Structures are given as C-alpha cells and as structure tokens.
Amino acid sequence: MEEDLISKKELLELTGISYGQLYRWKRKQLIPEEWFIRKSAFTGQETFFPKERILRRVHNIINMKGDLSLDELAEKLADTTSYAHPHLSLSAAQLLERNIVSLTTLNRFGDATAGGKKYTFEQVVHLVAVDGLLSKGEMNLDEADGLFRTLTKNTAKFAGKNWELFFIRKMGASFFLLAATPADLIFDDGTRLVSRLSLTDLVEQLNGKLN
C-alpha cells in the first residue's frame, strides 16, 4: 500500500503552521525524522510527509501544546506507554458513539474480548486496527479473524514497546507479521505489502478521537 504523501508547502498551507514551527518540532523530535521523505520534484528537491500521519500529529501537537511545554510533549509522544491510556476503558456504546469502531467489527469481535462489558485500551487498539483494514476493504472477514487472534495473542509480548503490523499477500495467501519498530522488512518480488500499521499510529488515531 502506497501511503498518500503531502508536500511541505501543502502541509504549511493546510495547517497554518510556519517553517519555524515545523523545524522547532522536528528539533524537539515531535515529528520523527523518518517522516521527512525527500523526493526530487520538478522544482528541485522537495520534502514530503505521510499525509494522514503528519496531519494527525500536527493536530495533536496544536491541541496539546497549550497545556504542556514542547519538551513534555516530546516525552509524551515518544513514550507510547504513557501516551496510551493504561486505565482507559470504554463500553461498546462509547466506541460506537465516538466512531472509533464500526458496528460490524464490534458485532463480530466485540463479545470475544470483553463479554459485553468494558474494553481495555489494548483491546480497543486491536479493534481499531482490524476495523481500519476492514473498512478500507483490504482484508476479508476470515482474515480479520486471523488478525484479531494474532494481535490478542501476541501484542503483550512487546511489553509496551512499539510494534508494527505488516499485512502481506502472495499468490492469494495472506500473512500477518508483527515486528518491533523500527523494522525494515524486505519481501521477495511476488509479495505485495497490503498494509502497514504501527502502534504509534493507532494510538494517535485513537487519541485524536478521544480528545
């Protein structure tokens, strides 16, 4: 899956932030180095960003920076375990109401996790991951079952560290890979990387909806 990119100029136009702010946030590591993608365009070298992720990040920074200093913010963004809400629990109704998880996903996977009660933060993250891939039409329901089982069984092994999910297909057969970030995986020629999700992205997406 090729991510949508946005050029630096478009980003500044869209969000109203200035070059100074962007470089300040980069220095403070509020925006990860890997997101600065250099490409040659007809005007010379241009910097691009993964569109969805950078817009969400900028939005979160702007929302949070009123209460926190940039250094505190950097810590918060870097450390997913604190950035996450360990004590969060949401009911099925809340998940639906805030548009976090769709009804289809919840009906299929919801009961399996919590017996109709509250969902923990980790469970919500898993639901968001499955829901995202399903709603984009990148995965069918059987595969979703597999993914959900994989996540539930294995994410605890990362013990709070960041992980990434790779969803690949080859000759019609699908696979899931979980790797600790940052991971650079190289696949052979016939393999198609359908989707790539990182815990940070999921958490950020979720935080955006909770705030």
Added chain:
Amino acid sequence: MINRSNLKVLGTSSSLGGYFLEVKVTGECKFAGDVDCQSLSLTGQTAVSGSLRMEKLKMTGELSVKDRIEGGMLRGHGEIQAGNVSVELLKFSGSLEVGGDCEAEELQVSGTLQVKGMLSAETLQLTLYGPCSAAEVGGSTISVKRSKTKTLLHLGQGQDMVFTSGLIEGDDVELQNTHAGTVRGEKVIIGPGCVIQQVEYSDFLEIHKSATVIEQRKYVK
C-alpha cells in the same frame, strides 16, 4: 544514582571518559569513550572518541567529538569538529565542522561553518569570515551576513566569504553573500552578493540590486 566527581587535567593526559560533575582541561586531553558532565571548560586541545553530553561548555582551542555533542550551552572560540551537534545555545567564533546535522535553539556563529547535513535553529545568526556551507537550513529567524571587519581589512578579497546551501527555509530570512538553490520564507530579504535560483515568499520580498535571483514566486498562505 550515578556517582559523579570532578576532573582536572593539566598538561597532556588521557581519560576513559564517563560521568563527571565538572571537567577542566588545560593542555591536551583525549577521552577514549563517552563523556557526560555538568560543566566543561577547555583550553587547548580536547578529543572525545565517543559522544559528549554537557550542561555547559566553554572552550578556547580545539575540540573534536567523534559522535555527538548534546546539551545546553556551548560557547567559545577556536575549532570544533563533531559528528552531530544538538544544543540549546551555540555561541561560537572560529571554525565549526559538523559531519551530520547541527541543531540549536539559538545559534550564533562567526567564522566558518561546514554542515554536511541540516542546519536548524530557532534563531540563526551567521557571520561569514570565509567559505561556509550547509546542505539545508531551517528555522524561524535566519540571518547570514558577511563580516564587516574582514571586508574592510582585506578589501577586494571577499570572494571566498560565501555561504552555500541547497535549501533555506524560515519565517524571517535575511541573506548576504549566499549562493542557494531555493529560499522559502514569509519575509525574505536577499542582500548583496547573493545568487539564488528560486525564491518563494508569502509576505515580503526585497532583492538588493547586486543580487541575482533567477526565479521568484509569491505564494498565498
């Protein structure tokens, strides 16, 4: 809790590095590993073959750090060579050579500067005494000026006092004697001696009559 003590070096010496409170070097000292200290005062020649982390550094002479200089305040005169630099305040005159990126909140350098990667600072003030370069520059307020003293002392020899960069981006940009590919900013002042391929600005642009700008474009914010 890490046990920190003071270190004082007089003459020629070497150290393995480690954690210190206050380090004072007068003469020559080689550190064979990482150095982490609160304050560092150097006179003479110092080499660190790992990273250097400090709250305060004051120096006169030469300093080379193989990996990274990181910390609060760095000020002094002389020559610095480092892999990467990331500090709050950098106030330095002399020659600064950085193999990777050089970052500071406030950066004032007069002398020569070579940054292979990105030069980034909230306020950046560069006074040219010789050839300077950085692959890319980014920040809020960027000002590059040639030294008046050197221009007066060596009339007609100012040709080598040029700052070269591929891309300069900031909010307030003021340049002199700069050769750059692209300059972008809200308020851009292109001073004497500049050769710029492309300028993009949103609010204000001024070009000195002796400067060359191949292409200029106003964009709407």
